[in-house]
Amino acid sequence: MLASTRILKQGLGFLGLIACLFSCITPFQPDTVRVEPMLIVDGQITDQPGPYTVRLTRTSDYSIKSVNLLEPGATVVIADNLGNQETLNEQSPGGVYQTSASGLRGVPGRRYTLTIQTRAGKRYVSESEVMPAAPPIQKLYYESNYAPATGIASQRQTWAVYLDTKDPDTLGNYYKWNWTHYEMPTACKKTFVASGNYYTGISCCSDCWDITRCYTCVNINSDANINGKAISRQPITDVPFTSFSRYYLEVEQQALSKSAYQFWKRVQQLTGNTGGLFDVAPSSVPGNMKCTTTPGEPVYGYFGAVGISVSYLYVDRSTGQGGPNLDLPTVIPYPTNPSCIVCENSLYRTPNKPRFWTY
Incomplete structure (x- = not known):
């Protein structure tokens, strides 16, 4: 009995010591790191x-x-x-x-x-x-890619888009490729209805196009190893299977200066890091801007002079294998308040008809 009482007292004393230690710890609040806005x-x-x-x-x-x-x-x-x-x-x-x-x-x-x-x-x-001149895009085309379902992954249908062009005979040409997808929305405003698992929408007051780009993609190349030769099957993007309708795509082939190419090359290296042992250490990417009132002040970003050639492509998705990954349906009741929504011109939407739009 005396032994058990002694053990109990020792346990309570130990718990009290732990409580005392924790009560004496002051939470560490690191100072907020402040940097001069650049x-x-x-x-x-x-x-x-x-x-x-x-x-x-x-x-x-x-x-x-x-x-x-x-x-x-x-x-x-x-x-x-x-x-x-x-x-x-x-x-x-x-x-x-x-x-x-x-x-x-x-x-x-x-x-x-x-x-x-x-x-x-x-x-x-x-x-x-x-500003360099961009050679014309000779060919823009796509190929179907289908991966059947496996035990750990569902089926996947996409269309890989490629570009062919001809590099000029002069050495020192640098390229960057951008793409833009335009699609007419089913509604200019949508509200999700959880009870019915669908959207209610309000129509646009005029023709309108949603804009999709890849803002984090850096797709570049140089003629260091191919001077004067053809650039064939340059990858541009993968088109998703979200509908059986045609997918409209505009592709820009940009001719860059050497310094602009080097800037985007560093951006590509940093954004492509996977956290491996030999990845480039995170750092700021120097651009081509200088502060003349405060020499030495860091300035980020880049202002470029870019030659561009443009082409377009309609991807026929009607032959896609399996079913598309459809969005939830949109129901537009009548009447609506307001009766329609103005299609505003922005980075993500425009009332201006795409230059090669044919339907």
Whole structure:
């Protein structure tokens, strides 16, 4: 009896010691890491019709996660080496600047410079870039890819899109490929109805197209090993099987300067890291912008002068194997309030008919 009482007292004493230790621990609150907001520049001029867009943001500290701050009230000017220039108009809600549709247009062979004067009085200037000419896209095509269902994966049907072109005989050509998908929406506004597992929608007031791009894709190449030869079966994208309808795709073949190619190459290396032992260490990617009022101040992003050739492709998905991964149905009741939604022009939607749209 005495032994059990002694053990009980020892146990209670041990628990009391643990409680005391924990009660004496002060939670560690690390100081918030604050960094000076740095300018980020994202824009280019091309030899295609404008308008051209320059986006200005600033980095935020770690207390504001995944957010860059808009940089409104700046004066943004694009100029060439022949004295032609245009001051860009700031768009609402700010931080986005555009040329006019009938304004300055890029010409291959000319040098272009971007100048920024912020509302705070700081001046930033890009290194001048010669705009290269892009060779034409010779062929744009697709091939069906079907993987049947296995024990651990469901069936998968896609269409791989490829491009063929011819590299010029001169050494030192650099390429970047972008794609854009346009599709007319079933409604300009949709609301999910959980009880019925469908959407209710409101129609668009006019023709409208949803825009899909890959904002994280960096698809580049150079003629270092293929100078003057054909570039064949250059991968562009995979088209998903979400419908039996045709899939409309526009592809841009961009001709870059050497410095622009090097910039995107570093971006590609960083975004492609998998966390392996020999991956490139995370770091900022230097661009071609400099702060002339505060020399040495870091500036991120790139302003490029880019030659472009464009082509389009309709992918016929009616022969897809298996069933498409359909979205939930959309029901448009009548009448609706409002009766329709205006199709606003943005990064993700436009009322402007795509240039090669045929249906």
